[in-house]
Structure formats: structure tokens, C-alpha cells
Amino acid sequence: MVMSMMEVPNSGTVYSSEELGRSLESSSGKTFGRRARLAFYNRTFKIVCIASAVFVCLILFSILFLMGRTGILTFETVSLKTFFFSTDWVPENEQYGAFVFIFGTIALTLLTMLISVPLSLLIAIFLSEMTPAWLKNALRPVLDLLVGIPSVVYGFLGLTILIPMLRSLTGTSLGDGILAAGIVLTIMVLPTISRITDDSIVAVPKKFRDASYALGSTRFQTIVRVVIPAARSGIMYAVILGMARAIGETMAVVMVIGNTPQLADALFKPTSVLTSNIVMQIPNVPFDSTWNYALYMMGFILLLISLIMIIAVRLIQGKGVKQ
Amino acid sequence: MQTIASQTLIDIHKLNLYYGTFHALKNVTMDIPQKAITAFIGPSGCGKSTLLRTLNRMNDMIPNTRIEGKITIGGADIYSKEVDVETLRKKVGMVFQQPNPFPKSIYDNVAYGPRLHGIRSKQKLDEIVETSLRSAVLWDEVKDYLKRSALSLSGGQQQRLCIARAIAVNPDVLLMDEATSALDPISTLKIEELAQELKDKYTIVMVTHNMHQAARVSNQTVFFLNGEVVEFSDTEKLFSNPRDQRTEDYISGRFG
Numbered sequence: 001m002v003m004s005m006m007e008v009p010n011s012g013t014v015y016s017s018e019e020l021g022r023s024l025e026s027s028s029g030k031t032f033g034r035r036a037r038l039a040f041y042n043r044t045f046k047i048v049c050i051a052s053a054v055f056v057c058l059i060l061f062s063i064l065f066l067m068g069r070t071g072i073l074t075f076e077t078v079s080l081k082t083f084f085f086s087t088d089w090v091p092e093n094e095q096y097g098a099f100v101f102i103f104g105t106i107a108l109t110l111l112t113m114l115i116s117v118p119l120s121l122l123i124a125i126f127l128s129e130m131t132p133a134w135l136k137n138a139l140r141p142v143l144d145l146l147v148g149i150p151s152v153v154y155g156f157l158g159l160t161i162l163i164p165m166l167r168s169l170t171g172t173s174l175g176d177g178i179l180a181a182g183i184v185l186t187i188m189v190l191p192t193i194s195r196i197t198d199d200s201i202v203a204v205p206k207k208f209r210d211a212s213y214a215l216g217s218t219r220f221q222t223i224v225r226v227v228i229p230a231a232r233s234g235i236m237y238a239v240i241l242g243m244a245r246a247i248g249e250t251m252a253v254v255m256v257i258g259n260t261p262q263l264a265d266a267l268f269k270p271t272s273v274l275t276s277n278i279v280m281q282i283p284n285v286p287f288d289s290t291w292n293y294a295l296y297m298m299g300f301i302l303l304l305i306s307l308i309m310i311i312a313v314r315l316i317q318g319k320g321v322k323q
Numbered sequence: 324m325q326t327i328a329s330q331t332l333i334d335i336h337k338l339n340l341y342y343g344t345f346h347a348l349k350n351v352t353m354d355i356p357q358k359a360i361t362a363f364i365g366p367s368g369c370g371k372s373t374l375l376r377t378l379n380r381m382n383d384m385i386p387n388t389r390i391e392g393k394i395t396i397g398g399a400d401i402y403s404k405e406v407d408v409e410t411l412r413k414k415v416g417m418v419f420q421q422p423n424p425f426p427k428s429i430y431d432n433v434a435y436g437p438r439l440h441g442i443r444s445k446q447k448l449d450e451i452v453e454t455s456l457r458s459a460v461l462w463d464e465v466k467d468y469l470k471r472s473a474l475s476l477s478g479g480q481q482q483r484l485c486i487a488r489a490i491a492v493n494p495d496v497l498l499m500d501e502a503t504s505a506l507d508p509i510s511t512l513k514i515e516e517l518a519q520e521l522k523d524k525y526t527i528v529m530v531t532h533n534m535h536q537a538a539r540v541s542n543q544t545v546f547f548l549n550g551e552v553v554e555f556s557d558t559e560k561l562f563s564n565p566r567d568q569r570t571e572d573y574i575s576g577r578f579g
């Protein structure tokens with residue numbers, strides 16, 4: 001009697017632990033154990049990740065290679081020194097000096113960033129820190145829409161509004177040039193840079209602001225000394241995106257820069273940059289000519305400049321505390 | 324035995340605070356003595372943090388709050404128009420529940436406040452950083468890594484860094500809102516010892532969920548319930564011989 005009483009609960013626990021075991025087993029398939037399945041997923045996932053990374057690098061290198069391969073043929077007839085340092089671009093006369101365009105692209109990009117980065121920063125700070133909620137809700141979608149406007153439209157605005165304005169402002173007949181292009185590009189990249197900056201400022205945790213306020217800082221001090229530094233990597237990303245767009249922008253630039261191969265040593269002087277020169281001349285060149293090769297080379301240089309500038313931005317921002 | 328005999332520094336008189344229509348603090352009146360530790364205890368949501376934040380006006384930044392009543396610190400009404408909030412917060416430092424060092428170097432974290440208030444000299448800053456870190460009992464652990472990011476420190480070290488950062492601006496009052504609740508027992512003990520040392524120089528007001536902590540470190544204890552002060556007395560007295568039945572229930576663990 002005593003035995004049987006003891007057996008009942010005993011067998012009960014044995015049964016329930018068996019059941020638990022079975023239920024655990026059944027949740028992993030019969031032929032394909034959970035461990036093996038996990039390992040399979042992990043491995044596949046890893047391979048896919050590596051493959052995508054390799055793929056992206058491959059695209060970058062094949063683009064560089066394709067541009068470079070044709071571009072390099074330039075130097076069969078033109079010396080490196082002439083191509084990079086001569087300001088004479090007269091293809092009809094076999095003169096292929098690309099300095100004007102290289103200089104123009106770098107100068108235009110720097111000018112654009114010089115105007116647009118501080119301005120976007122101000123817009124972003126205003127938007128994220130000082131604007132009442134209803135205005136934020138109105139402004140953010142508007143900026144988002146501006147990001148998507150095609151560049152031709154910006155070119156038209158530059159052509160019909162900005163250039164006449166610059167002409168009357170300076171009192172000369174010249175409005176085209178690097179300043180006009182810089183302003184049009186600024187208007188183009190402003191929404192991009194300010195919206196991404198705005199997002200990264202909003203993402204700065206409240207606890208940093210609280211800590212700053214609790215130490216007796218004003219709102220301005222908190223923004224400048226805590227919020228902006230904490231949002232630094234997002235701001236850098238915004239600047240890179242804006243800059244990439246400015247370097248590569250062709251259409252809007254062609255419409256306002258004047259398209260003349262002369263050095264941009266003044267703000268109001270028709271000039272030309274790598275992109276605008278390529279797009280203006282590529283339809284007319286014979287396929288197997290040095291001229292064609294030189295244009296490819298310019299495309300290759302454009303790529304290099306944008307890569308170098310992006311790396312430079314990363315280096316500048318990297319100078320800080322390692323997180 | 325510690326007594327309330329020491330001078331009153333913070334005088335809270337008939338304070339009411341509303342979050343919108345919610346009445347969060349009800350007719351709170353108390354005198355907080357100088358150079359002592361006063362602990363706020365009470366169940367979650369009873370208004371401890373809210374009261375603490377009225378003392379350095381951090382509630383100003385929460386929309387729709389309304390405050391009635393009067394708080395004076397050292398005789399000055401801190402809600403009067405003449406008071407400069409930034410100066411007040413410099414005098415009344417705060418340590419938060421979650422360690423919140425800036426994503427900057429250890430040095431820059433401590434130097435943040437002094438720089439804010441106009442100290443530029445490298446030598447002076449070095450001195451302040453060292454004394455503050457020493458007061459927060461962190462100096463020996465970090466003196467060789469001052470340029471390293473503060474986020475690389477452990478939670479307990481980060482919290483002591485936050486205390487160092489708060490005392491670097493040389494405040495009169497130090498508010499600590501559950502400053503040890505995110506920490507392990509050893510870090511907690513270190514911060515409690517630290518509070519004991521700091522009370523010779525600062526008036527400390529701490530919120531705690533841990534009654535043993537209140538009993539261990541504070542001189543006075545305030546028990547809150549639903550936004551009201553139920554009991555305010557010497558810590559020893561409150562824990563050994565509470566006047567109010569609700570206090571007794573709370574400290575004996577019958578609710579909360």
C-alpha cells in the first residue's frame with residue numbers, strides 16, 4: 001500500500017519529464033537537428049554577407065578599371081604633365097590640358113560645401129531644436145520632397161532666376177560661372193544635408209542633454225558642445241552624401257557655369273568642370289580618338305576626386321575620441 | 324545621534340506641482356538641512372524624482388507642468404524672476420539614475436562644467452579634474468587613461484565619473500536620483516561611502532528605492548506617498564520608531 005502510493009507520483013514525474021523531452025525533440029525536425037539547422041543558417045548568412053561585400057567592392061573596382069583602361073590610352077599621345085597641368089584645352093588643335101576642369105571641379109565642390117554645410121547645419125539645428133512641433137511637421141515633408149526634385153529643374157531656376165539676379169547685382173553682363181553653379185548646387189544639396197543632419201541630431205539621447213542642462217549650460221551651449229559632437233558621425237554621412245551629389249552633378253551645372261575652358265580664377269567667369277565638359281563634348285567625338293580617351297580619363301579623375309574627398313571627410317571627423 | 328539641529332539650506336513651502344491635470348506633488352513642506360544627507364523614500368510613482376527635479380528646475384523643460392508654492396535655497400526664492408536658471412543649476416548639481424557621461428574623453432567629461440563657466444587655463448582645469456576625480460574616488464582607476472572615452476568605463480565607474488563631473492562645478496547641493504539603482508553591490512557601496520565623505524562639504528538629497536540604503540547613509544529621511552509627505556524625521560527615528568502607520572507598513576515591507 002505504501003509502495004503503491006509512492007509509485008504513483010513517482011511515475012507521474014517520470015512521465016512528465018519524458019513528455020517534456022519529447023516535446024523538445026519534436027520541436028527540432030527529425031532528419032535535420034536544430035543544431036545543424038542553426039549552423040546552416042549561420043553559415044549561409046555569413047556567406048551571403050561576405051558575398052555582398054565582395055560584390056560591392058567588385059562593382060567599384062570594375063568601374064574604376066573600365067574608366068581607367070580607356071582613359072589611360074590618352075597618355076600614348078599626351079604627356080602626363082600636359083594633361084594634368086596645362087590649361088590649354090583645344091582638342092581641334094591636339095591640345096589636351098585638363099587642369100581647368102580638374103581645378104574647376106575641386107573649386108566648385110569646395111565652394112558648394114563651404115556655403116551649404118554651415119547653412120544646412122543651421123537649418124537642421126533650427127528644425128530639430130527650436131521649431132515648434134507643428135512647423136516641424138510641415139517643414140520635414142517639404143524638405144524630403146525637395147531632395148527628390150530632378151536637377152534639370154534646379155538648372156532652370158538657376159538659368160531664369162539666379163543668373164539675371166547675379167547680373168543685376170554685379171552690374172556686368174556676366175552671371176555664369178563658378179558662383180552661380182555653387183549657389184545652384186547649394187540649393188540642391190541643402191535639403192539632403194539638412195534632413196540627414198536633422199535626423200542625427202534628433203537621435204542624440206535625451207540623457208546627454210539632461211546632463212548638460214543639469215551642469216548649468218544654456219540651450220545654445222548644449223547644442224554646440226554636446227548635441228553636435230554626439231551627432232558627428234551622422235553629420236559626416238550627410239556631408240558625404242551632399243558632396244557626392246555636388247561632385248557628380250552635371251545637368252544643373254552645365255546650365256549655369258558657362259561652359260568655357262578657362263580657369264575659374266574669378267567667381268563670375270564662364271568656366272567648365274569635369275562633368276560639364278564631358279557631357280558637352282562626348283556626343284561629338286570620334287570613338288578612337290585621343291579626345292575620346294581624354295574624356296574617359298576625366299571621368300576616371302572625377303571618380304578619384306570623389307573617393308579622395310570622401311576619405312578626407314572621414315579622416316577629418318575621425319580626429320576625436322575613439323568611441 | 325544625528326539631529327536636524329544643523330542649519331536649514333533648502334526650504335520647501337506648500338509646494339504643489341501639476342503635470343497637466345495630474346496633481347503630482349501635494350502641499351509639500353519641508354526643511355532640508357545643510358551639509359547632511361536627506362533621503363527620499365516611497366513607492367514608485369509617488370513623486371520623489373519630481374520633487375528632486377524642482378530643486379534644480381529640471382522640471383522647467385517638461386511641457387505642461389505648473390508649480391505653486393515656494394522653494395528657497397539659502398534664502399533665495401529659486402522660482403523668482405531674478406533667478407538665473409543656469410546659475411541655480413551650477414549651485415545645485417544632479418546625478419541621474421542611469422550613468423550618463425558624455426561621449427567624450429574622461430577628462431573632457433569632468434572639465435565640461437568648469438569650461439562652461441569660463442575656466443580656460445589648462446593648469447587650472449587639470450587641477451579641477453584631478454581633485455574632482457579624487458573626491459569621487461575614481462582618480463586611481465583612471466589617472467592613466469584620462470584621454471580615453473568615458474563610455475569605455477564600467478557602469479559603476481561611469482556613475483562615479485558623473486559624480487566627479489557634478490562636483491567639478493563646485494555646487495552647494497548634490498541631488499542624486501537613485502544614483503545606485505543600476506549598479507552592482509560593490510559599486511553601490513563605493514558610492515554610498517562617497518556620499519558619506521561628500522556630506523561634509525555638500526548638502527546631499529538622494530532618492531532611493533532601497534530602504535537599507537536610506538537607513539545606512541542618510542541623516543534625515545522623508546517618506547512620500549502619492550505626492551504627499553507622510554513623515555519626515557531623523558533617519559534612525561523614522562526606521563526604529565515611525566510615527567505614522569503607513570510609514571511603518573512601508574518600511575516593514577507590507578506594501579510598495
Ligand SMILES: Nc1ncnc2c1ncn2[C@@H]1O[C@H](COP(=O)(O)OP(=O)(O)OP(=O)(O)O)[C@@H](O)[C@H]1O
Nearest residue numbers: 342345347366367368369370371372373374385532
Ligand atoms: N513628464 C511627466 N509627465 C506627466 N506625468 C509625469 C511625468 N513625470 C512623472 N509623471 C507622473 O508623476 C508621478 C510622479 O513621478 P515621479 O517620477 O516623480 O515618481 P518617483 O517617485 O520618482 O517614482 P520612481 O520611484 O518609479 O522613480 C507619477 O505618477 C508619474 O506618472
Ligand SMILES: [Mg+2]
Nearest residue numbers: 371372373500
Ligand atoms: Mg524616480
